[in-house]
Amino acid sequence: MTEEHHGDVSPVDGVLAALADPTRRQLLDLLAELGEVTATTLAEHLPISRQAVVKHLAVLDAAGLVTGRRAGREVLYAVRPAALNATARWMAALASDWDRRLATIKRLAEAAERDALPPDGEPRQS
Amino acid sequence: MTEEHHGDVSPVDGVLAALADPTRRQLLDLLAELGEVTATTLAEHLPISRQAVVKHLAVLDAAGLVTGRRAGREVLYAVRPAALNATARWMAALASDWDRRLATIKRLAEAAERDALPPDGEPRQS
DNA sequence: TTGATGTGCAACTCCACAGTTGCACATCAA
DNA sequence: TTGATGTGCAACTGTGGAGTTGCACATCAA
Numbered sequence: 001m002t003e004e005h006h007g008d009v010s011p012v013d014g015v016l017a018a019l020a021d022p023t024r025r026q027l028l029d030l031l032a033e034l035g036e037v038t039a040t041t042l043a044e045h046l047p048i049s050r051q052a053v054v055k056h057l058a059v060l061d062a063a064g065l066v067t068g069r070r071a072g073r074e075v076l077y078a079v080r081p082a083a084l085n086a087t088a089r090w091m092a093a094l095a096s097d098w099d100r101r102l103a104t105i106k107r108l109a110e111a112a113e114r115d116a117l118p119p120d121g122e123p124r125q126s
Numbered sequence: 127m128t129e130e131h132h133g134d135v136s137p138v139d140g141v142l143a144a145l146a147d148p149t150r151r152q153l154l155d156l157l158a159e160l161g162e163v164t165a166t167t168l169a170e171h172l173p174i175s176r177q178a179v180v181k182h183l184a185v186l187d188a189a190g191l192v193t194g195r196r197a198g199r200e201v202l203y204a205v206r207p208a209a210l211n212a213t214a215r216w217m218a219a220l221a222s223d224w225d226r227r228l229a230t231i232k233r234l235a236e237a238a239e240r241d242a243l244p245p246d247g248e249p250r251q252s
Numbered sequence: 253t254t255g256a257t258g259t260g261c262a263a264c265t266c267c268a269c270a271g272t273t274g275c276a277c278a279t280c281a282a
Numbered sequence: 283t284t285g286a287t288g289t290g291c292a293a294c295t296g297t298g299g300a301g302t303t304g305c306a307c308a309t310c311a312a
Contacts, residue, residue: 016151022139025142035231050289052270055270081224084221087217091214092218095210097158102204147300165259174300198310199308200257253312255312256312257310258308258310260307260308261305262306266299267298269299272295272296274293277289278288279287279288280285
């Protein structure tokens with residue numbers, strides 16, 4: 001049990017890396033809209049080749065954001081919300097942590113400022 | 127008024143691109159822990175040069191995740207939760223949208239399967 | 253004023269990754 | 283079987299970005 005706060009080996013980093021690419025986000029939007037489609041179909045909706053789409057889908061699959069299922073000679077991909085949900089929660093918790101820390105700092109700063117002033121509240125000359 | 131669903135020009139993409147880098151996430155953790163510190167101080171806690179830290183801070187600043195404030199000859203950086211919160215909400219909404227769509231698809235699929243079966247529910251032989 | 257410390261700017265290297273093309277292999281329909 | 287369509291693998295190119303070093307400029311303490 002080391003004292004590290006936010007572990008970096010979580011599935012979160014994979015999701016963040018995957019979502020960093022605009023083309024991959026576009027791909028996810030297409031998948032959510034079209035339902036279950038092949039890489040070839042997806043490539044027809046984008047200005048890139050099928051192979052590029054396949055590589056992106058591999059990254060998204062490794063991140064747990066999509067799933068590929070074989071149907072005859074084609075592979076149908078679909079969106080997978082679980083990993084996205086987990087990352088959203090991770091982010092909200094991190095933001096909440098920052099808020100907590102900042103509130104504490106602000107409170108301490110105000111207390112120190114009060115202490116620095118003389119008891120009668122006279123401001124010191126510069 | 128195009129029919130695009132999830133706009134990509136939001137502050138979200140900047141945040142995602144910023145969070146994609148592990149070093150940048152480490153930097154944010156350090157900032158949240160140390161409060162207000164300079165790039166030089168941050169560099170002492172990391173295996174990279176001060177200039178690398180400065181560049182990362184510029185990216186984080188552009189994404190709205192950090193703020194730099196001048197104090198004499200040094201610049202103090204601090205964490206900023208607003209953009210992170212916004213992105214967390216964006217992600218949660220997206221995940222919820224996916225859940226909704228998948229539920230609809232599943233419902234339709236089950237209805238279609240019911241229609242394909244004979245009225246008396248007899249399973250067809252393989 | 254001098255030395256020390258800290259920031260800002262610029263040029264450079266290096267590599268991971270997005271995207272491409274070409275071809276071999278598998279599957280469906282005729 | 284043949285042709286058409288679709289996937290899988292491999293090699294290659296180009297570029298953005300992470301990181302470095304060197305130096306000029308600003309600020310603080312003596």
